[in-house]
Amino acid sequence: QSAHRAGLRSFIRYGWRWSWRVATFVTIFNVVSTGLSVYRNKTTISNFASAGAFTGALFRMHLGLQGLAGGFVFGTAIGIPAGGLLMMMQKLAGETLEEKRNRERRELYEQKLAEW
Secondary structure, three states, X not given: OHHHHHHHHHHHHHHHHHHHHXXXXXXXXXXXXXXXXXXXXXXXXXXXXXXXXXXXXXXXXHHOHHHHHHHHHHHHHHHHHHHHHHHHHHHHHOOOHHHHHHHHHHHHHHHHHHHO
């Protein structure tokens, strides 16, 4: 029982140390990838790769040029599969975000046209 309590205490202690880092990484990644998708008006793997590269480089910038390059490579390596998985899930759902946005825009236009 004491071993269980010690394990739980250390899980809470170290879990807290990593949770805010992971949450910050994911937030920055999502903000950058969404911003690129909105700016370019399309969702591509390169958006996710760029977001991962930026976020990884940002997190390792304090280690100098080598850390910056390593973070860039690590972020890109994480961003590509994450973006591919997200795009596959959208395809399996039957409608991508672009198609949904265009459909909603078209429906709103038709509704306003009918009101006129």
